[in-house]
Amino acid sequence: MAIEFTPFLVSLRLSFTVTALVMAVAMPVAYRLAFSRSRWKFIAESVLTLPLVMPPTVLGFYMLLAFSRNSPPGRIFSDTLGLPLVFSFSGIVAVSCIYSFPFALQPLKAGFESLDRAIIEASYTLGKSKLETFVSVVLPNIRPSLVTAVAMCFAHTMGEFGAILMIGGNIPGVTRVASIAVYDKVEQLDYFPAHVYSVLLLALGISVLMVVHHVNRRRGERHDTY
Amino acid sequence: MKTIMWVVVAALVLSIAFILNSTRGTTDARRPVRVAIASNLGSVMEELAASFNESYPGIKIEFITGSSGKLAAQIINGAPFDIFLSADMRNPEILYSMRLAGERPRAYATGTLILFTTGELPLRKAMELLNLPAIKRIALADPVTAPYGKAAVESMKNAGVYTAVYPKLVNAPTVSEVIAYTRSGADIGFTALSLLKSPWMKKYDVRGKYWMEVDKNLYAPVKQGMVILARGRRREQARAFYEFLSSAGAKNIFKKYGYE
Numbered sequence: 001m002a003i004e005f006t007p008f009l010v011s012l013r014l015s016f017t018v019t020a021l022v023m024a025v026a027m028p029v030a031y032r033l034a035f036s037r038s039r040w041k042f043i044a045e046s047v048l049t050l051p052l053v054m055p056p057t058v059l060g061f062y063m064l065l066a067f068s069r070n071s072p073p074g075r076i077f078s079d080t081l082g083l084p085l086v087f088s089f090s091g092i093v094a095v096s097c098i099y100s101f102p103f104a105l106q107p108l109k110a111g112f113e114s115l116d117r118a119i120i121e122a123s124y125t126l127g128k129s130k131l132e133t134f135v136s137v138v139l140p141n142i143r144p145s146l147v148t149a150v151a152m153c154f155a156h157t158m159g160e161f162g163a164i165l166m167i168g169g170n171i172p173g174v175t176r177v178a179s180i181a182v183y184d185k186v187e188q189l190d191y192f193p194a195h196v197y198s199v200l201l202l203a204l205g206i207s208v209l210m211v212v213h214h215v216n217r218r219r220g221e222r223h224d225t226y
Numbered sequence: 227m228k229t230i231m232w233v234v235v236a237a238l239v240l241s242i243a244f245i246l247n248s249t250r251g252t253t254d255a256r257r258p259v260r261v262a263i264a265s266n267l268g269s270v271m272e273e274l275a276a277s278f279n280e281s282y283p284g285i286k287i288e289f290i291t292g293s294s295g296k297l298a299a300q301i302i303n304g305a306p307f308d309i310f311l312s313a314d315m316r317n318p319e320i321l322y323s324m325r326l327a328g329e330r331p332r333a334y335a336t337g338t339l340i341l342f343t344t345g346e347l348p349l350r351k352a353m354e355l356l357n358l359p360a361i362k363r364i365a366l367a368d369p370v371t372a373p374y375g376k377a378a379v380e381s382m383k384n385a386g387v388y389t390a391v392y393p394k395l396v397n398a399p400t401v402s403e404v405i406a407y408t409r410s411g412a413d414i415g416f417t418a419l420s421l422l423k424s425p426w427m428k429k430y431d432v433r434g435k436y437w438m439e440v441d442k443n444l445y446a447p448v449k450q451g452m453v454i455l456a457r458g459r460r461r462e463q464a465r466a467f468y469e470f471l472s473s474a475g476a477k478n479i480f481k482k483y484g485y486e
Contacts, residue, residue: 069304078304087305169300171260172288187291188268189402190426 003193006173007181008200014089014177015157018096019104022153026104031134033105034112049102056099060166063095067167085167092168092175096157104153111145112138144216155208158201258286259463260306262297264313264450265367265400266337266374266417269424270483277479278470285463293400295371301326301455308458309468313337313401313418314373315451327453334471335485337448338419339377339440344409344430349438353385356414361394365407365415368397373448375401378416381444416440418448419484450485 033045051059067074067085078084085091115138123133139146161179168175170184178197185194263271268291275287290297290307298317301307302324310327311334312318318331347355356364367375375397382388398404401417405427408415419439422431430436452471458464470476 064303070302074304084304086303087300169305170290170292171306172258172290184291186406187265187400187402189405189421189424192426 003196004172004181007176007178007197010089010173010176011158011178014092014096015154017093018100018157019150019154021093021097022100022104023150026101026108026149026153030105030108031112031138034109034115048105051099052102056160056162057166059095059098060163063091063163063167067091087167087169087171087175089168089174092164092177095163095167096160099160099163100153100156103156104149107145107148107152108142111142111149115141147215148212151208151212155205158204257460258288259308259460259467260288260290260458261309261311261467262290262292262301262305262307263311264294264297264373265291265402266313266420266450267291267311268402268421269427270420270479270485273479273483274471274476277475278467281470282463282466285466287467291400291402293368293371294373296399304457306457306459307455308460308464309452309454311450311452311471312373313448313450314376315449316373318451318453321453321455326456328456329454331451331453332472333449333451334476335450335480337374337450338484338486339374339381339445339448340417340419340422340437341414341440342405342408342417342422342430342437343414344436345413347414349434352441353382353387353444356382356387356391356394361413363396363407363412363414364391364394365396365398365404365412365417367401367404367416368399372400373450374416374418377445377448378440380446381416381440384444385441423483 029048033041064086065071067077069075069078069084069086074084074086078086083090085094119137119141120133123137124130128137158177159179160177161183164175164177165180165183168177168180170176170180176184178201182194182197182201185191185197261271268289271289275289278287279285290305292300294312294314294317297305297307297310298312298321301310301321310318310321312331315331315333318327321327322330341349341355343349345360347358347360349355355361366378369375369379379388382391396407396412398407398415402421404412404415404417405421408417419437421427422437433439452468454464454468
């Protein structure tokens with residue numbers, strides 16, 4: 001019996017795309033939030049971490065309504081922009097970005113908050129620009145947080161299921177990601193491929209977590225002996 | 227030095243994302259025919275596609291399974307399917323009336339409703355069997371979205387056992403999940419005979435031990451219809467498969483899987 005590995009390619013394609021997009025947005029947002037003294041900060045924080053507590057079906061349902069071909073915004077996306085969001089790869093990228101955002105935001109924010117402001121000031125004093133300081137002083141100093149953010153965002157996207165199923169609708173080669181392929185095979189009572197997919201997902205999940213913990217542990221030790 | 231490292235890492239991630247995305251363009255040119263199928267067709271479809279590919283080796287057929295109602299809802303919302311094989315005539319009719327299908331639905335098979343169990347149950351006694359105290363959970367496909375579930379409710383009503391067994395009923399999303407439920411928690415379940423004919427379910431295809439047919443007089447025939455979808459992209463290829471499904475060769479395969 002031949003086992004299709006396309007769902008894994010779709011999952012990897014999705015996870016790489018989503019991780020790149022989310023990291024690009026989450027880094028400046030987390031930086032802003034970490035150093036903001038605004039009274040309204042809590043509102044932004046609540047909205048951005050909402051996906052952590054919201055059932056994926058809720059987001060999937062509203063996105064389905066909003067982006068269906070039968071709704072005005074959906075028509076704009078699919079007919080005017082040529083970028084249909086329902087039952088398409090771009091759609092599951094959009095929904096996964098929203099869902100994985102807090103998984104990158106939280107560790108980054110924690111990293112920025114733990115940062116000693118003095119080294120940033122020192123960098124400014126030595127004539128470095130804001131961007132230079134961010135890239136060569138801030139980021140290297142929060143490396144464990146960066147690794148955690150990238151890994152959690154990537155792994156969470158690999159494991160995302162509910163919202164992708166609602167928005168993507170299980171189209172082979174396009175939106176049938178690995179987690180949905182498991183569901184699909186179980187649904188067809190074909191358990192062998194379901195086992196193969198599940199074991200691979202388990203292995204991937206545990207390896208990502210092991211990398212995170214290993215990297216962070218090494219950092220910790222170095223700090224202790226410092 | 228550190229700056230360069232971060233630029234390299236970022237460039238690497240972006241290029242991997244780009245490479246993985248760029249494969250999409252090539253797959254679109256030889257996109258397969260996407261057939262949305264009701265769950266009861268999960269087992270017969272592979273053989274049908276294999277037989278079809280003997281005469282049309284170049285056309286790849288892909289399946290998306292689900293309950294008929296759910297698939298129809300997805301098509302209404304823009305799912306990119308070429309053909310829809312429902313477990314009833316109603317859902318294809320709805321799509322036709324919404325002009326999502328260019329021509330009237332065509333019946334391709336009539337399904338067989340069975341009672342399936344993995345336990346030791348006396349399967350000879352008709353529907354009164356469901357009243358047995360040993361049966362605590364009866365699985366059926368959701369009657370709202372799954373035609374076999376609707377047929378199951380109808381047969382229980384006509385046999386006069388529905389009100390008595392109502393508290394025992396457990397809804398599964400599809401007929402194939404009824405089998406999963408019956409293998410794990412439910413004592414007996416209403417499902418489609420075709421599902422027991424797949425290679426990986428063969429051990430349960432023992433009439434009188436694991437399954438019995440539900441009396442055909444108790445429910446309206448599960449007449450299954452299909453349509454070619456107006457929004458489909460692979461018109462010619464879809465048409466070829468659609469015509470094949472009405473051929474004598476396909477009829478024989480359907481028969482082998484318990485359809486009429």
